[in-house]
Amino acid sequence: MTNPRGELGCGNDYGLGTMVYPFDCGDALGHDGAGLGYRTAAFHNPDEDRSMVLMVNTDGDLGALDIAGNAALCP
Numbered sequence: 001m002t003n004p005r006g007e008l009g010c011g012n013d014y015g016l017g018t019m020v021y022p023f024d025c026g027d028a029l030g031h032d033g034a035g036l037g038y039r040t041a042a043f044h045n046p047d048e049d050r051s052m053v054l055m056v057n058t059d060g061d062l063g064a065l066d067i068a069g070n071a072a073l074c075p
Contacts, residue, residue, distance in 0.1 A: 023066070025074035034059050041065050045073040 020027050021043060030043030032054075039061075041054040052072035056064045 021065075021069070023073050024070045028069065028073050032065060039064065041069075043069060043073065048073060048075060050074075 017031060018029050019031055020029060021032075022028075023043075023045065026045060026047050028043040028045040030041065032039065032041035032043075034040070037057065037059055039054075039056045039059060042052070044051040050073045052069060054065060054068050056062070
């Protein structure tokens with residue numbers, strides 16, 4: 001599941017439901033999603049052995065994934 005199989009078209013590698021997302025301290029594995037009025041994400045940084053789950057009450061892109069991911073996944 002951790003081997004990307006193709007491009008999402010937005011610059012992130014994706015394979016079998018798991019995407020590789022770049023954070024400041026390295027790549028993390030996980031998935032994000034959105035619906036009417038919310039955004040969610042769950043990622044794990046295997047190099048730092050840190051995980052995060054994010055739920056935001058908006059469907060707009062406020063940069064929450066990058067902000068929370070860098071705070072939670074990077075030492």
